[in-house]
Amino acid sequence: MTKRAVLALADGTTFEGRAFGAVGETVGEVVFNTTMYGYQEVLTDPSYVGQIVTMSYPEIGNVGANPEDEEGSRVHAVGMVVRALSEQPSNWRAKESLDAYLKRNGVAGIEGIDTRRLVRHLRTHGAQMGVISSEGLSPLALVERARSARGMEGLDLATGVSTKEAYTFTQPSPDVFTGLGEVRVPAEPRFDVVAYDYGLKKSMLHFLVDVGCRVTVVPANTSAEEVLARKPNGVFLANGPGDPAAVKGADRTVAALLGKVPVFGICLGHQIMALALGGRTYKMKFGHRGGNQPVKDLTTGKVEITAQNHGFAVDDASLKGLAVVTHINLNDGTVEGLAVPDARAFSVQYHPEASPGPHDARYLFDRFAKLMAG
């Protein structure tokens, strides 16, 4: 039996649909993702903590869910909005339907929504707080609830999802992804890398291993001294949820590492690196989420199609004299990458590990390996 559900936005817009996944109520920032596949990687990416994800592609759930495609240890998004939910998964890797998967993870979804209208609305009026509820409250009461919910700015969510203990990671990408022979993993690791876990995606670790790293993952609040005491060949700054400027002490810690060891940052890691250099970050109107964002590598002139998931960005002007902008987004001109050659440090706002998305930017992991090889 399908239950009626409502999606209410803080600006007063409401949508009616049917509940799927866990029944109940959830509050989060309503954002949209334009990727056509990979909804399970999206849902389990810890960068989506506190967010309700709208998939702009209309048919979602077709390939069900399976354990290998999880990027984090559970569903981290707090809600999901889709147009047409497929109840009959058709894929040899599927273990359960998307509906069952969300139920088991305790996350609420709403289907039957005009996601084209919703996405256009968010694009025009900006990402905003919203509520999904199947508890029979009036849409007006739900709008009130969305209005009084706290937004993303100033929220340190990374510290909460970071690992509590350090651990070592040595597994290359699973065969299902490398079976085409495109990746040759060195027999022996060549580099010891410390990875700061701000809410990392598993694929990043696999890709580091693929280029010859033995990775030690450490909690977000690990001091620079502790990291340097491990004598790593390089430090990796991972992705993560929330406002980069709110991650406690991270900018000072990274500032203390820059110049002492090669550094590579992705997404939240990139934003934290910019802050560590003295730059600024700001909240975007609706962010970039999807697998089709064009980015130009200014160092080679090449354009790559990239996977992205971010709601904050680095302020270009704030980097003047502090770092070189190496990549820009061709849709809106925002900063997509920076480098500090003297410090052997670089970072990108987008996701070279894709998952989901195109693999055009995989070369960046090799770039990091080359930097460490000296």
Ligand SMILES: NC(=O)CC[C@H](N)C(=O)O
């Ligand atoms: N994927 C990420 O690391 C996201 C970074 C940050 N939370 C943002 O929204 O911009």
